[in-house]
Amino acid sequence: MGVRQVNPVETEQAYVSRVYARLDTERGEAERILRSGPGRGGGAGFQAQVERQVATEEAARRLARLAGVERALCFGRIDHRADGDEPGDTFYIGRIGLRDEHREPLLIDWRAAAARPFYTATATSPGTLARRRHLHLRGREVVRLDDEVFDLAGMSEADRSTIVGEAALLAALRRGRTGRMGDVVATIQEEQDQVIRSALQGVLVVQGGPGTGKTVAALHRAAYLLYTHRDVLERRGVLVVGPNATFLRYIEQVLPGLGETDVALATVGELYPGVRATAADSPGTAVVKGDLRMAGLIEAAVLDRQRAPEGGLAVEADGLTLTVDAETALKARDRARALRAPHNIQRRLYVHELLDALALDRAEQYDRMTDEPLQEIMKSGTPAWLQELMDEAEETPLLDEEDRRLSKEELWADPLVRSAIDALWPELSPQRLLDDLFSSPETLHRLESGLSPAELDALVRPAGSPWTVADVPLLDEAAEWLGQDDTAERARARTAAEQRAEEEKYAREVIESAGLETVDAAFLADRHHDDGPPLTTAQRAAADREWAYGHVIVDEAQELSEMAWRAVMRRIPTRSLTVVGDIAQTGSPAGARSWGQMLDRYVPGRWREQRLLVNYRTPAAIMKVAADVLAAVAPDQTPPEPVRDDGPPPRALRLPAGELPSLVEAELAEIGDGRLAVVSSGAWHPAVLAALPDAEAGATPEALDSPVVVLTTGEAKGLEFDSVIVADPAGIIAESPRGGQDLYVAVTRATRRLTVVHDGDLPDCLSLLTDTAADPC
Numbered sequence: 001m002g003v004r005q006v007n008p009v010e011t012e013q014a015y016v017s018r019v020y021a022r023l024d025t026e027r028g029e030a031e032r033i034l035r036s037g038p039g040r041g042g043g044a045g046f047q048a049q050v051e052r053q054v055a056t057e058e059a060a061r062r063l064a065r066l067a068g069v070e071r072a073l074c075f076g077r078i079d080h081r082a083d084g085d086e087p088g089d090t091f092y093i094g095r096i097g098l099r100d101e102h103r104e105p106l107l108i109d110w111r112a113a114a115a116r117p118f119y120t121a122t123a124t125s126p127g128t129l130a131r132r133r134h135l136h137l138r139g140r141e142v143v144r145l146d147d148e149v150f151d152l153a154g155m156s157e158a159d160r161s162t163i164v165g166e167a168a169l170l171a172a173l174r175r176g177r178t179g180r181m182g183d184v185v186a187t188i189q190e191e192q193d194q195v196i197r198s199a200l201q202g203v204l205v206v207q208g209g210p211g212t213g214k215t216v217a218a219l220h221r222a223a224y225l226l227y228t229h230r231d232v233l234e235r236r237g238v239l240v241v242g243p244n245a246t247f248l249r250y251i252e253q254v255l256p257g258l259g260e261t262d263v264a265l266a267t268v269g270e271l272y273p274g275v276r277a278t279a280a281d282s283p284g285t286a287v288v289k290g291d292l293r294m295a296g297l298i299e300a301a302v303l304d305r306q307r308a309p310e311g312g313l314a315v316e317a318d319g320l321t322l323t324v325d326a327e328t329a330l331k332a333r334d335r336a337r338a339l340r341a342p343h344n345i346q347r348r349l350y351v352h353e354l355l356d357a358l359a360l361d362r363a364e365q366y367d368r369m370t371d372e373p374l375q376e377i378m379k380s381g382t383p384a385w386l387q388e389l390m391d392e393a394e395e396t397p398l399l400d401e402e403d404r405r406l407s408k409e410e411l412w413a414d415p416l417v418r419s420a421i422d423a424l425w426p427e428l429s430p431q432r433l434l435d436d437l438f439s440s441p442e443t444l445h446r447l448e449s450g451l452s453p454a455e456l457d458a459l460v461r462p463a464g465s466p467w468t469v470a471d472v473p474l475l476d477e478a479a480e481w482l483g484q485d486d487t488a489e490r491a492r493a494r495t496a497a498e499q500r501a502e503e504e505k506y507a508r509e510v511i512e513s514a515g516l517e518t519v520d521a522a523f524l525a526d527r528h529h530d531d532g533p534p535l536t537t538a539q540r541a542a543a544d545r546e547w548a549y550g551h552v553i554v555d556e557a558q559e560l561s562e563m564a565w566r567a568v569m570r571r572i573p574t575r576s577l578t579v580v581g582d583i584a585q586t587g588s589p590a591g592a593r594s595w596g597q598m599l600d601r602y603v604p605g606r607w608r609e610q611r612l613l614v615n616y617r618t619p620a621a622i623m624k625v626a627a628d629v630l631a632a633v634a635p636d637q638t639p640p641e642p643v644r645d646d647g648p649p650p651r652a653l654r655l656p657a658g659e660l661p662s663l664v665e666a667e668l669a670e671i672g673d674g675r676l677a678v679v680s681s682g683a684w685h686p687a688v689l690a691a692l693p694d695a696e697a698g699a700t701p702e703a704l705d706s707p708v709v710v711l712t713t714g715e716a717k718g719l720e721f722d723s724v725i726v727a728d729p730a731g732i733i734a735e736s737p738r739g740g741q742d743l744y745v746a747v748t749r750a751t752r753r754l755t756v757v758h759d760g761d762l763p764d765c766l767s768l769l770t771d772t773a774a775d776p777c
């Protein structure tokens with residue numbers, strides 16, 4: 001009988017099947033617990049009920065986590081070198097950690113320390129690894145294995161020795177684009193691994209050219225941080241700020257695929273609860289609104305709404321003219337302003353002081369009215385009893401505490417009094433403050449702000465105009481100055497907090513006695529109120545302007561204005577931030593020229609920068625063209641090194657926009673199921689849209705699912721497509737507020753094919769492209 005050859009794919013299949021079987025068992029268990037629900041089964045009494053509640057909540061979280069990890073659940077294996085006679089350990093690496101029925105590790109979570117060598121071992125420094133294996137699955141079936149044997153003697157020193165798992169990586173990169181970003185957990189590269197596992201604390205800037213995996217690395221970092229610091233981050237939440245809604249949709253599946261479902265995603269236009277701004281201002285207006293001097297203008301606008309009437313205040317009430325003299329009103333204003341509190345809170349003091357003065361005036365007027373008949377009586381001699389009464393009255397104040405309170409309440413209920421005081425120091429919402437300000441050129445020009453007349457004119461617009469993205473940081477700034485008069489709300493909250501503290505204490509005792517240390521007592525106490533389905537941390541955070549997140553990731557961060565940074569920084573008082581971007585791609589005229597310009601104000605000299613240098617998106621031939629564009633528009637920046645060397649050479653075609661349909665058709669035939677984008681200048685945009693009526697247009701949610709989409713350069717930022725047609729490069733350069741950066745963004749969106757379409761001369765920086773033919777086919 002011959003020896004049967006062991007087939008490694010079969011061996012791995014057996015293991016992978018075990019892993020999936022375990023996943024099914026865990027899902028089944030979680031579903032069973034959820035189905036039985038907290039209300040039924042088990043013992044009676046509060047303790048039993050709490051225990052069931054905990055188990056249900058745990059099961060719901062576990063199930064959400066297990067739901068997203070089906071695809072490529074197990075993707076790697078590492079074999080450590082034998083140590084003397086001791087065989088080396090073998091670990092299987094996957095999206096989540098799983099243990100078998102005996103609690104032995106079956107699958108190691110990719111974020112665990114034990115998985116790290118899978119990402120860090122290189123041919124030149126393999127550490128203790130003897131082999132790294134990539135497992136390629138189709139569904140639950142193992143279809144291929146890629147091995148890297150770390151046998152230094154037998155391996156040539158490749159140029160890119162720092163790039164691990166090249167075969168697996170290139171296979172991953174060559175896959176057609178689906179319109180959604182996927183995770184790269186099986187092929188994370190060493191430089192990206194350093195970003196992902198960098199410490200939670202402080203500000204980490206990830207600077208890298210297009211396609212270097214900044215976005216994807218930042219999202220894996222979110223998953224890693226949640227895994228490593230789950231206690232803090234699950235409670236405080238993680239926020240990812242992205243450039244637009246389409247981009248957020250493009251990336252939204254990455255974290256669930258890594259088993260993380262509770263991360264808040266928002267654009268700058270959504271940072272202020274209750275407002276969802278998508279409209280853009282003209283570049284000139286956006287620059288002014290993004291300028292730090294806007295903070296001064298908003299402060300001045302708030303102070304301007306705190307008036308002391310120059311000639312004093314006079315109001316008709318109860319048939320009397322009640323007055324407050326100018327000096328008293330001024331003192332009242334200054335006393336209110338001296339309170340270290342926002343406008344709407346200071347207003348309470350101001351209102352009280354003015355009501356006090358009015359109540360006193362009314363009392364004095366009444367007093368005088370009763371005095372006059374007395375004077376008459378006293379003309380003919382004052383009787384002793386009257387003299388006695390008058391002496392007594394002289395010594396007691398006109399209004400005692402209770403009279404005062406009642407009198408003030410009565411006056412405040414009088415609409416004339418209220419509107420007179422409101423006109424001096426109104427209760428203001430941020431929306432009202434800004435709407436009033438921008439619709440009043442007179443106010444804008446009167447206030448002290450340091451902005452030039454032309455800059456102020458750029459802010460003017462009709463009242464009731466829709467909010468723009470650049471308005472949102474201003475609303476946030478205004479909200480800081482204005483605050484909210486939430487006295488009643490706070491009293492309610494105080495009572496609720498006392499009650500909650502009691503419940504938390506009780507829940508803690510139950511948890512201790514039931515030995516359920518992993519459960520958070522606060523979480524449990526929260527769940528104990530039957531207020532409908534519980535909100536996730538991300539939902540609660542998104543609704544609360546003052547929420548302090550545990551970590552914030554800002555993507556395409558070079559686009560944020562100074563004012564936008566102020567709004568972001570308010571959400572992260574601990575300054576635990578990942579800032580992701582590329583200064584060479586800054587398109588917004590209000591955006592960053594350097595990271596220091598934006599960050600030094602908040603963390604002077606305390607931010608650390610990590611650079612990503614390898615481009616995983618764009619093939620080398622296209623990157624050559626992009627490098628020329630970069631040299632022309634930002635000569636001090638270096639383009640990233642491409643790893644891909646596939647695809648046809650990029651080309652230029654002299655074509656009017658009207659002939660785009662045949663080009664698009666030909667390109668679609670080349671890319672099969674892939675995605676195509678036409679990225680055009682603003683000047684060509686209407687003609688391109690007219691020529692391609694079936695294409696999706698703009699940064700809409702549908703854009704990602706459509707085979708053909710027409711975008712401006714701003715909308716294309718952060719996205720990628722199998723084939724990209726850049727229409728009117730000269731126009732893109734001319735319109736680019738920073739002088740051409742937008743063309744660099746446009747030509748680096750392609751993963752396979754790039755065609756530049758023009759009808760005049762090609763810009764010099766595209767001289768590598770020769771006009772191939774006038775006929776696109």
Ligand SMILES: Nc1ncnc2c1ncn2[C@@H]1O[C@H](COP(=O)(O)OP(=O)(O)OP(=O)(O)O)[C@@H](O)[C@H]1O
Pocket residue numbers: 169172173181182183184187188189192208209210211212213214215216217582616617717718719720748
């Ligand atoms: N380690 C990796 N394995 C497989 N694919 C990768 C890896 N790193 C990056 N990619 C792929 O490269 C492409 C570019 O990544 P990503 O969008 O994160 O780059 P970026 O630096 O944010 O680019 P840009 O500045 O243009 O927005 C994506 O398709 C991503 O999935």
